Amino acid sequence: MPYRPLRARIHLAAIRHNYRLAKQAASTAKALAVIKANAYGHGAVAVARALAPEADGFAVSCLEEALELRDSGIEAPILLLEGVFAPDELPLTARLDLTVVIHNRLQLAWVLGARPDRPLGCWIKLDTGMHRLGFAPEELPEVMASLEDCPHVRLQAAMTHFARADEPEHPYTAKQIAAFERALAGKRIASSLANSAALLSEPRAHGDWTRPGIMLYGASPFADPTRPLLGDLRLRPAMTLESALIAIKELAPGEPVGYGGRFVCTRPTRLGIAALGYADGYPRHAPDGTPIAVAGQLTRLIGRVSMDLLTLDLTDIAAQPGDRVELWGEQVSVGAVAAASGTIAYELLTGIGRRVPLIHE
Incomplete structure (x- = not known):
């Protein structure tokens, strides 16, 4: 038992409420609850268990975070946002039925050369202006083709990440959306663009999968935390x-x-x-x-x-x-x-x- 009078009380009902708001705000999309970094300090296993009956899936940073969830009985889809860091992670990734993000050619080579026991679910990440991780948009046709031709790969979606979605009036997000749309034009692949800020401010970014993170925990995703959210949505602090x-x-x-x-x-x-x-x-x-x-x-x-x-x-x-x-x-x-x-x-x-x-x- 704690003797010091300090504690962080985690309100799981608030997290469920906030996830439902994310679904309501982007009603045509599925939503991956982002619970990386120990669910932003709230306890990943407890949060995942609270959301498991209704979440479309979860997103974490790395294999260690996904392992913790699988070991605790979470069976929902889990996306590895940074992919794998070495090829020897891929057999376990496949065995645990995790979906891996591919954001560079080294990872692509690892996936194509793998011999997993079961198919690997894959997302492709495009760099539309964040300039951190991701393929250049013009590389998408080649990367898609190589993955679609690979018998042990299930290509599921293409994604990008916004650099300034927390500043809704800034034109850079629209520029990134346009680059992503041009890259996917005419291609049959699901899309994922929106983090919490874009989900709440930019309907064009809703796509097929959203990735609510900070909003799940009741904090505003905007650079100005006093900025009103979408419509009458009210997040609850978690x-x-x-x-x-x-x-x-x-x-x-x-x-x-x-x-x-x-x-x-x-x-x-x-x-x-x-x-x-x-x-x-x-x-x-x-x-x-x-x-x-x-x-x-x-x-x-x-x-x-x-x-x-x-x-x-x-x-x-x-x-x-x-x-x-x-x-x-x-x-x-x-x-x-x-x-x-x-x-x-x-x-x-x-x-x-x-x-x-x-x-x-």
Whole structure:
């Protein structure tokens, strides 16, 4: 049992709700729930089990993540977003009935030269402007032909990934969509373009398969986390990161708080100390004023976050040792904490430390 009052409560019903919103927003497409990086810090096995009765499939980064799901009894389709990293992964990939993304010629050669016990499901990744992984669009006919001619390959889809879908007004996404559409014109192959941001802002990108990720966990996928989502869709936060007050101090004006004395009291200040720090995943660089809730009341971080503790302003609110502190969740959005800290919700959620218990409910 955890003795420290710190925990991340994972709301599985919220994740199911958010997956249904993804299906509703792109009603003609199937949706692969992206649960890489331990389901963005939420616990991949628990999330997969919660979604298994209704998810069209799952997407993970690598074979290790897929193995964890198969070992836990998940039988749904699983896509390896980065493909395999060596040819000796392919027999196990086929045996586990995983679908592999092929994004370069070395991987293509490995797949064509494999001798798996069962057919390999394959997707082709095209680089339409992200310039990270993927074949050039003009290579698609040759790559498709080689895979279609291979007796142990089941070619299933072509995919791409957007560089600026989190900026819905930026024209670069439309440019990428057009490049993808030109590449697939006249070809009989399923398509997959949309991550969470494109799913919620660009109907042309819905294709045959969407890949909702961050939206499953209740965080906005947009660069501006206050931007409204599509229509009346309302995501539910899937993680509540919470701790408790363990001490309270009364400080006089002029007294500094914490390492480096970054915050200096300008008035008589009631200081709260909570059991949580950067070793638990809270950003060390969070500035004074970052929102925090204590006993249901909004307040602010003051002073530099340390490894195990942080300090907050209780001057204008009623609170006492033992009261609950919400770092993010229903009352304080993870997007607001990320924006204040100059980062993104993805980093905060995936950065939860190993000593933070995940409580699935």
